[in-house]
Amino acid sequence: MAERYDVVVVGSGVGGMCAAALAVKKGYKTLVLESLDRVGGRYSTVEIDGYKCLTGACVIHYSGWVPWVFKEVGAPLELRDASEVYYNIKGQEFKVPLQNRVTALFDICNRLGGGEGKSKNIMGGMVKEVASKKLSGFFGKAVMDPKQTGGLTLREWLLQYTDNPVAHALFDSLSIGWVVAHSYEIPASEYFYFMSVMKGMNDIGLAPKGNKYNMEQLVKVVKSNGDVWLASPVTKILVSKGVVTGVVVRKEGGAEEEIACKAVISNVGPRKTVELSGEENYPEEYLRDMRVKLRPVPVTLVHVASEKPLVMPGGEHGMELVAGMRRVTAAVPLTNTCPELAPKGMHLIHYACSPPSTLVAMDPEEEIRMINKDLRDLHPDFDRYAKIISIEPKNIDDDLNEGRSWQAAPYQMPRETPVKNLWNVGDGVQSRGYTGTSGCAEGAKNVVEQLKKAVKPG
Numbered sequence: 001m002a003e004r005y006d007v008v009v010v011g012s013g014v015g016g017m018c019a020a021a022l023a024v025k026k027g028y029k030t031l032v033l034e035s036l037d038r039v040g041g042r043y044s045t046v047e048i049d050g051y052k053c054l055t056g057a058c059v060i061h062y063s064g065w066v067p068w069v070f071k072e073v074g075a076p077l078e079l080r081d082a083s084e085v086y087y088n089i090k091g092q093e094f095k096v097p098l099q100n101r102v103t104a105l106f107d108i109c110n111r112l113g114g115g116e117g118k119s120k121n122i123m124g125g126m127v128k129e130v131a132s133k134k135l136s137g138f139f140g141k142a143v144m145d146p147k148q149t150g151g152l153t154l155r156e157w158l159l160q161y162t163d164n165p166v167a168h169a170l171f172d173s174l175s176i177g178w179v180v181a182h183s184y185e186i187p188a189s190e191y192f193y194f195m196s197v198m199k200g201m202n203d204i205g206l207a208p209k210g211n212k213y214n215m216e217q218l219v220k221v222v223k224s225n226g227d228v229w230l231a232s233p234v235t236k237i238l239v240s241k242g243v244v245t246g247v248v249v250r251k252e253g254g255a256e257e258e259i260a261c262k263a264v265i266s267n268v269g270p271r272k273t274v275e276l277s278g279e280e281n282y283p284e285e286y287l288r289d290m291r292v293k294l295r296p297v298p299v300t301l302v303h304v305a306s307e308k309p310l311v312m313p314g315g316e317h318g319m320e321l322v323a324g325m326r327r328v329t330a331a332v333p334l335t336n337t338c339p340e341l342a343p344k345g346m347h348l349i350h351y352a353c354s355p356p357s358t359l360v361a362m363d364p365e366e367e368i369r370m371i372n373k374d375l376r377d378l379h380p381d382f383d384r385y386a387k388i389i390s391i392e393p394k395n396i397d398d399d400l401n402e403g404r405s406w407q408a409a410p411y412q413m414p415r416e417t418p419v420k421n422l423w424n425v426g427d428g429v430q431s432r433g434y435t436g437t438s439g440c441a442e443g444a445k446n447v448v449e450q451l452k453k454a455v456k457p458g
């Protein structure tokens with residue numbers, strides 16, 4: 001069968017679209033196949049009652065790899081700065097400066113007290129200074145070696161300096177808010193490494209026209225030498241003698257079509273890639289690694305519509321990390337920065353919520369109950385002004401859950417597969433220290449570099 005495309009990309013998430021646009025720019029005729037009727041996967045937009053809601057990712061890291069890819073392929077990326085960070089502790093809001101965040105954290109803890117006796121404050125100025133210097137040092141440099149942090153979790157590491165409960169709630173919210181792992185789950189070395197790679201998450205932006213709009217700019221790039229087919233699930237990745245040869249796609253109406261190509265880039269996660277291409281093409285070692293290493297994370301995505309600003313009511317541009325609640329870990333007042341996302345005069349707030357353990361499946365009904373309580377505790381007049389317009393628990397076995405991307409190298413699958421000219425991109429195959437959309441874009445860049453070495457366009 002003649003090859004109509006050099007490359008087929010399965011899935012149009014950030015990883016898939018970045019890889020497709022970069023491949024097109026390198027001269028590869030590329031086809032993107034997406035099972036849904038919209039582009040972007042977990043970086044996209046769904047409209048509910050006139051509100052432009054997120055399908056997953058909220059903020060993009062300016063100095064991360066997504067802006068790099070857009071620039072590289074000549075696509076406009078619409079972002080508005082939302083870099084201010086606040087903490088919400090016990091209903092009180094505190095602004096956190098971009099510089100010296102750690103010292104500011106300890107100052108907040110001392111002001112709030114929060115413990116008994118010794119742990120009431122951070123044990124005096126001397127210890128506070130030592131602790132904040134040490135922590136700032138660890139935040140500032142890439143601490144890759146668990147030996148440097150004694151192999152401790154972030155919580156254990158902090159316990160060396162303070163047992164103040166407010167300090168621990170704050171560090172847990174910093175950890176779950178940025179890396180979707182609790183401070184008692186993540187090794188301190190991984191957390192500090194992540195914060196240094198992501199440059200402290202100091203520069204983030206929101207999409208004023210919605211995330212889908214940004215992804216559609218990559219669609220335009222792909223269409224300059226290829227196609228993007230929506231509502232077109234791939235049912236098989238074809239492999240012959242250990243080499244990828246094409247895909248089978250189910251088109252609207254149910255008919256299946258075989259499409260031959262030289263390379264396939266899969267954006268559906270390593271597990272689904274194996275399902276589509278057939279276990280028989282993988283050595284047992286690869287399959288065992290996949291069973292052990294791939295650990296998706298449960299999260300719940302909430303959108304609230306409100307008549308008045310509930311979060312950062314001064315109209316500040318940024319996000320609030322929420323400490324000490326049952327489930328809510330972060331709140332982003334989207335319309336403070338992008339009023340276009342809601343009907344005129346209304347406010348749209350995105351809340352990220354996590355269960356007490358991110359390692360096992362959650363009970364969605366319990367999550368919804370707890371989130372409802374949190375929202376009323378955070379905003380006592382919630383029912384007068386606001387309503388939940390969407391609440392979506394994404395469990396560990398759901399199709400589009402959050403990837404466990406903070407895991408150290410032993411817990412990442414490689415982007416290369418044992419099948420020649422078949423690569424994975426997206427969550428689950430990110431480079432160490434990266435997470436979210438930035439990690440997906442960085443992985444796409446790496447895969448297209450490998451593609452260039454393995455396959456000639458045309």
Ligand SMILES: Cc1cc2nc3c(=O)[nH]c(=O)nc-3n(C[C@H](O)[C@H](O)[C@H](O)COP(=O)(O)OP(=O)(O)OC[C@H]3O[C@@H](n4cnc5c(N)ncnc54)[C@H](O)[C@@H]3O)c2cc1C
Nearest residue numbers: 011013014015035041042056057058059234426427436437
């Ligand atoms: C609640 C939540 C909040 C988040 N917040 C942030 C944030 O603020 N910042 C950040 O950077 N990251 C954030 N993330 C993470 C970020 O959303 C993901 O890392 C990223 O979007 C994942 O992209 P991906 O490349 O893995 O593709 P995905 O988004 O997983 O897309 C895969 C695509 O493949 C399609 N597909 C599946 N099967 C098939 C098939 N058989 N045939 C064709 N197509 C198929 C799917 O429909 C989907 O469109 C968040 C995630 C969640 C869930």
